[in-house]
Amino acid sequence: MIVVANPPEPDLYLFDKLIATAFSSSIPCAMVVNKVDCDLSTTKVIRDNYSNAVDNIFNVSAKTGEGVQELKEFLKGKLVVFSGQSAVGKTSIVNRLFGENRRTGEVSYKTQKGKQTTTVSEITERDGIRVIDTPGFTAMDIDIPEDVFPWSYPEFSHLANECRFTDCRHINEPDCAIKTSVEKGEIFANRYKRYKEIYKEIKEKDKYDKKY
Ligand SMILES: Nc1nc2c(ncn2[C@@H]2O[C@H](COP(=O)(O)OP(=O)(O)OP(=O)(O)O)[C@@H](O)[C@H]2O)c(=O)[nH]1
Ligand SMILES: [Mg+2]
Ligand SMILES: [Zn+2]
Known part of the structure; x- marks a missing residue:
């Protein structure tokens, strides 16, 4: 909670x-x-x-x-x-x-x-x-793999099969059901905006982890 x-x-x-x-x-x-x-x-x-x-x-x-x-x-x-x-x-x-x-x-x-x-x-x-x-906190590291994160949003999950690509990250892919849903106002735009930011953060972290 x-x-x-x-x-x-x-x-x-x-x-x-x-x-x-x-x-x-x-x-x-x-x-x-x-x-x-x-x-x-x-x-x-x-x-x-x-x-x-x-x-x-x-x-x-x-x-x-x-x-x-x-x-x-x-x-x-x-x-x-x-x-x-x-x-x-x-x-x-x-x-x-x-x-x-x-x-x-x-x-x-x-x-x-x-x-x-x-x-x-x-x-x-x-x-x-x-x-x-529990003690309060101010920040958290997210520990979800880059390919799992796109399906870690409850309101995205019922659209799971509707993106053109089965491995869609919902960022720049064509025929993305999530982007369509954001345009229709069914997924809240600011929440999607932050989704893209957090996805970027996970990608950066993966790059760093691979390097060191
Ligand atoms: N006005 C108002 N103040 C509240 C309410 N609930 C808590 N507070 C105040 O908020 C402050 C923090 O409350 P805590 O219960 O210590 O908060 P916490 O989430 O347990 O904080 P941490 O233990 O540091 O993570 C206290 O000064 C409370 O009196 C509320 O419903 N209304
Ligand atoms: Mg407390
Ligand atoms: Zn998609």
Whole structure:
């Protein structure tokens, strides 16, 4: 489960990589937009970019408790990992869900980033739910092979057989079903734009790995 909020400024590249990594490992993925008591614009950004890429999107406030009951119902019987940037409120949500009192931190006024309050992953088992709270992070290396990455996007996968070339990377190939779908507005344009950037990043990394 990817936890998102503003502040800190949402890093959509990071979410793209997390979703691709989960999907290519067959791990179901949902998102939680926290801090809706102080910011509502992020809920739209996340919906636009990810509504056809993740199983569910929950809008909550760990501060007021809004939306937390609905999230709790969804989590019943599941083992879930809370991951995301520092200071989005992962620990605060765990506290609100179970009446815990784990240490939470702030967003730094100067950098507008979190302060890495949680330093080790911890599991809470209660009410038929198992949640692993993890330390926040700011960047991640993507470890998906260049030929697998083009099929690591959930909303691309149902078009898998419609590109002219079976090994289509959806970049410059003719008759690419993904590009057509972007033009039709079925795949969100900014998400595709970032897809091309991340693909480039993986290619660069492969080149480097081969060289050294
Ligand atoms: N306004 C508002 N602030 C919140 C909410 N949830 C958490 N916060 C604040 O956000 C800050 C960070 O919360 P944490 O729960 O420590 O965030 P975290 O994601 O666990 O951070 P790391 O452990 O560093 O990864 C704290 O100052 C919280 O009080 C919310 O729903 N609304
Ligand atoms: Mg924490
Ligand atoms: Zn294609």
